Structures are given as C-alpha cells and as structure tokens.
Amino acid sequence: MADIKIGNEVIDDIRLLIFDKDGTLMELHYYWTQMVGLRAALICENLKLDKDHAEKIAYVMGADMKSGRLRPEGPVGLKKREVVLQAAVDYLNNAGYDDVYDLCFNVFQQVDDISSRELKRFVKPIEGAAELLRNAARFGCKTAIATIDRRERARLAMKCLGFADIIDLVVGADDVSRPKPDPEQIHFLLNAFSIDRSHAVMVGDATTDVQMGVNAGLKASIGVLTGLATKEQLKGITPYVVEDVSKIEILNTSEG
Structure with a gap:
C-alpha cells in the first residue's frame, strides 16, 4: 500500500x-502521427492518390501531419480503432472510391505488422x-x-x-x-x-x-x-x- x-x-x-x-x-503525438501517416500513405499508394489526399486522409483520422500533432477531437487517440478506420473509408467514399473497407482494413493490419517489427521507431x-x-x-x-x-x-x-x-x-x-x-x-x-x-x-x-x-x-x-x-x-x-x-x-x- x-x-x-x-x-x-x-x-x-x-x-x-x-x-x-x-x-x-x-x-501520444509522436506515436499516432507516425501510425496514421503511414496508414494514409499506404492507402494512397494502393489507390494511386497523391500526397494531398494522404494528408487529408490522415487529418480525418485525427492527425495533422503539417503540425505533427493530433486533433483534439480525434478520432485517433480517443476512440476505438473501428471509428478511425471508418473515418478513412468515409473520406474515400466521398471522394468517389467505393468498396474500400477491405483495403483500409488490410492497410491498418499492415501498419500494425510494420510497427510491431520496428516499434522502437514509433514509441x-x-x-x-x-x-x-x-x-x-x-x-x-x-x-x-x-x-x-x-x-x-x-x-x-x-x-x-x-x-x-x-x-x-x-x-x-x-x-x-x-x-x-x-x-x-x-x-x-x-x-x-x-x-x-x-x-x-x-x-x-x-x-x-x-x-x-x-x-x-x-x-x-x-x-x-x-x-x-x-x-x-x-x-x-x-x-x-x-x-x-x-x-x-x-x-x-x-x-x-
């Protein structure tokens, strides 16, 4: 005691x-801006989207890549993984890309695997x-x-x-x-x-x-x-x- x-x-x-x-x-900011930035970059790589889209996808997931900080309203860092993933899916849907849930889900898993192998660079x-x-x-x-x-x-x-x-x-x-x-x-x-x-x-x-x-x-x-x-x-x-x-x-x- x-x-x-x-x-x-x-x-x-x-x-x-x-x-x-x-x-x-x-x-918090160091870890999640790297995680979200990598997720957004890989999503855009798969869909052949430019850096502007990557920054916007990261932003809706809750990371301001220009400042290197998280948005106070999240969702990343505040809400469950599924909410963060859905934010990326919703952005892509609104941009005219349908049926992207599985792509985003797989990218999230890919980033998990990368960060697990190289965790010291993230924490x-x-x-x-x-x-x-x-x-x-x-x-x-x-x-x-x-x-x-x-x-x-x-x-x-x-x-x-x-x-x-x-x-x-x-x-x-x-x-x-x-x-x-x-x-x-x-x-x-x-x-x-x-x-x-x-x-x-x-x-x-x-x-x-x-x-x-x-x-x-x-x-x-x-x-x-x-x-x-x-x-x-x-x-x-x-x-x-x-x-x-x-x-x-x-x-x-x-x-x-």
Missing part, C-alpha cells in the same frame, strides 16, 4: 494505480513514467494499463519501453464491450486484483480517462497535460491535474 502525493495533497491507502497508455506513459516514454512505475512496484502498489489500443499492442509497447516487468496487468479495448468513459475496464482490473475501488487511482491524459475513474467511483482520478485535453477540461472533472506523471509522487507507508 502507498500514498500518492499531488502537490500538497496526499491520496492515502492506494493499492492499485491504473494508467492510460498513449499520452500518459508514452508520447517514446513520457518523462518520469519509468520512475513512477518502479516506485509504485517498490512500495507494493499494483500497476495496470487501461487503453483503447488492443491488449497485445499495448503489451508490445510496454515491453519496448522497458516497462513490461513493472506493469502487472494490461486491459485493452478488445477485452471489453464498452469504450471509455464507461468503467468496464476498471471493473475488470479491480476484479482481477480483488482490490476495492476505494484503494485505486486512475491516471490519464484524456477527459474520457479521468471520467472513467470518476464513473468507477475510484478514490481519485488524476489528469495529466501530456495529451489532448486542456487543464480547464480536466479540472472540470477532477481536482487533481498535473503537468505530467513526473509530478506524481509515491510515498511509502508502514502498512505495506
């Missing part, structure tokens, strides 16, 4: 820390993530990931970042039937660890992450400003908002 310190506030008696992945433990950790996870483990606090990504891809990312040995459990979008902010992922984790919600904290960069923790009735939900949500948006849901995970401190307790 550990206490969590946020500025001058202490959240006591915590047995489980639940983290979002993208934008919380690893760089970067958020400052302070490794130290926070290791301190939690050292002080007997369980750690878990709740992500909109697929479980196996999330595991691969954690392994690549060197976090695999300090993350106790990963739950992905493919493990549940309802997306964030529905608390299904959190209920899954609480049941898996047999830990009461009063001893768990959610940490995430998106409003859906923080709202999920609130909806689950956790001891606290902490927002970090390394993703898409603004401080004002997060403050509207939780009093606990910090610049990044390096500002979250784990305090040991004598109760273990």
Whole structure:
C-alpha cells in the first residue's frame, strides 16, 4: 500500500494505480502521427492518390501531419480503432472510391505488422513514467494499463519501453464491450486484483480517462497535460491535474 502525493495533497491507502497508455506513459503525438501517416500513405499508394489526399486522409483520422500533432477531437487517440478506420473509408467514399473497407482494413493490419517489427521507431516514454512505475512496484502498489489500443499492442509497447516487468496487468479495448468513459475496464482490473475501488487511482491524459475513474467511483482520478485535453477540461472533472506523471509522487507507508 502507498500514498500518492499531488502537490500538497496526499491520496492515502492506494493499492492499485491504473494508467492510460498513449499520452500518459508514452508520447501520444509522436506515436499516432507516425501510425496514421503511414496508414494514409499506404492507402494512397494502393489507390494511386497523391500526397494531398494522404494528408487529408490522415487529418480525418485525427492527425495533422503539417503540425505533427493530433486533433483534439480525434478520432485517433480517443476512440476505438473501428471509428478511425471508418473515418478513412468515409473520406474515400466521398471522394468517389467505393468498396474500400477491405483495403483500409488490410492497410491498418499492415501498419500494425510494420510497427510491431520496428516499434522502437514509433514509441517514446513520457518523462518520469519509468520512475513512477518502479516506485509504485517498490512500495507494493499494483500497476495496470487501461487503453483503447488492443491488449497485445499495448503489451508490445510496454515491453519496448522497458516497462513490461513493472506493469502487472494490461486491459485493452478488445477485452471489453464498452469504450471509455464507461468503467468496464476498471471493473475488470479491480476484479482481477480483488482490490476495492476505494484503494485505486486512475491516471490519464484524456477527459474520457479521468471520467472513467470518476464513473468507477475510484478514490481519485488524476489528469495529466501530456495529451489532448486542456487543464480547464480536466479540472472540470477532477481536482487533481498535473503537468505530467513526473509530478506524481509515491510515498511509502508502514502498512505495506
């Protein structure tokens, strides 16, 4: 058991820390702009479309390739894979290209395969993530990931970042039937660890992450400003908002 310190506030008696992945433990914009850019480029290569179309397809999927950042409204980084894929399909349909769902589906799979083989070129950790996870483990606090990504891809990312040995459990979008902010992922984790919600904290960069923790009735939900949500948006849901995970401190307790 550990206490969590946020500025001058202490959240006591915590047995489980639940983290979002993208934008919380690893760089959101770096990862997803590369993934979406490659998806758009391969779709256009297959259809013999130019770079202008590739940038527009990436944009509707949620990535502004000119700025190298994600759009705050998503869908990528916020919504399930199927929603992002459908955004590309809809763009192509509107551009006069029919029957492209299978093409887009196969391209998404192709990019998954490429990124799995060359994952180090796609992922970067958020400052302070490794130290926070290791301190939690050292002080007997369980750690878990709740992500909109697929479980196996999330595991691969954690392994690549060197976090695999300090993350106790990963739950992905493919493990549940309802997306964030529905608390299904959190209920899954609480049941898996047999830990009461009063001893768990959610940490995430998106409003859906923080709202999920609130909806689950956790001891606290902490927002970090390394993703898409603004401080004002997060403050509207939780009093606990910090610049990044390096500002979250784990305090040991004598109760273990």
